[in-house]
Amino acid sequence: MASIKGNKKKPGQLSSGKFRKQVVVGYDENGKRIVKSFIAKTEWEAAKMAADYKARHGIGADPDELTVSAALEKYINARRDIIAPSTLNGYNIILKNRLQDIMMKKISELKILDVQAAVNADYRDKGSSRKTLKSALSLVNSALAAQGYEYNLVKRITIPAPKAKKSELPPAEDVINAIKGTEFELPCLLAMWLSLRVSEVRGLQYRDISKDGTHITVCRTRVYLGLESDEKRDFTKNEGSNRTVSLPKYLYDMIMAQPHASDDDYIVNMSYNQVSQNFRRYMEKNGIKITFHQLRHLFATTLKNLGVDDDYIQKMGGWASNNILKTVYTHTNASLEQRFQRMIDDYYMGLIGGCNSTKNLPDESG
Secondary structure (H helix, E strand, O other): OOOOOOOOOOOOEOOOOOEEEEEEEEEOOOOOEEEEEEEEOOHHHHHHHHHHHHHHHOOOOOHHHOEHHHHHHHHHHHHOOOOOHHHHHHHHHHHHHOOHHHOOOEOOOOOHHHHHHHHHHHHHHHOOOHHHHHHHHHHHHHHHHHOOOOOOHHHHOOOOOOOOOOOOOOOHHHHHHHHOOOOOHHHHHHHHHHOOOHHHHHHOEHHHEOOOOOEEEEOOEEEEEEOOEEEEEOOOOOHHHOEEEEOOHHHHHHHHOOOOOOOOOEOOOOOHHHHOHHHHHHHHHOOOOOOOOHHHHHHHHHHHHOOOOHHHHHHHHOOOOHHHHOOHHHHOOHHHHHHHHHHHHHHHHHHHHOOOOOOOOOOOOO
């Protein structure tokens, strides 16, 4: 590596001959400057890297000079301590990956057509879903509003219609045949028999089981944040998702057969990737295409085919909808719910009783 010996260094030049440009990005709790350094072969390149960073993050810029990216970052940082980690994670994903075509545009020069073009590009090139694009627009709109720019993007931008999807769900019998006797049996049955989300399955603890072992309360979740990081919550997705459901004896016996030290132990003590990703790969190896989330779809489809009332399906699954907000739970009485539950339990026990119970556990490499 070339170095300077005997020659006078220029300002900002290192002994290696490269140039460094520093930017003050903030101050710590003791008032000491927090500095970010940019090193390049030439002075111009180092200065350009520093200038690009300042523009992207809005350092030292007047509000009118802020880029969309900088406005977003300021908005996110202002709420960092008051929003859930999962929400913060979602915001950062939008900042880094969504609507990148407008991120370096100044908010004072941003046009609706620019935003529309960015939405179209994400839909076309990245396959971003309607829900993803709407979330990104909503966040950008809030960040711009915080700087005094009211765009009303969600209403003014046309989000492409959702692509028609028609995915065939495998028969419940095929799924149970594949998982019987494997590490996936318990989490999968909790999802497709009791209609639990993956975060709810992973949030269940032994203390959630009633004293007589006939019911289990769904009241907490473990939400995956990426990089094997979880957020533990003492609540579920929405108010209707906090529920107590019937616990079939087959599942109760399977749960209690597992070793556990206390009632605070998790019933399914598996990582998100073990439950979700490994399950999907395992099923694909067995010629079955289904995700863990789709087990809830299979639950709803199976119960619908059994003739179970829609209101009871919604109650068991904890789905939120306009009907739920109108308290449709009152439309089913206790005796009718008991009859529905017997139908469901008899159906699944019939499938389990007819399965080959000598399935091998999946290999660890999956």
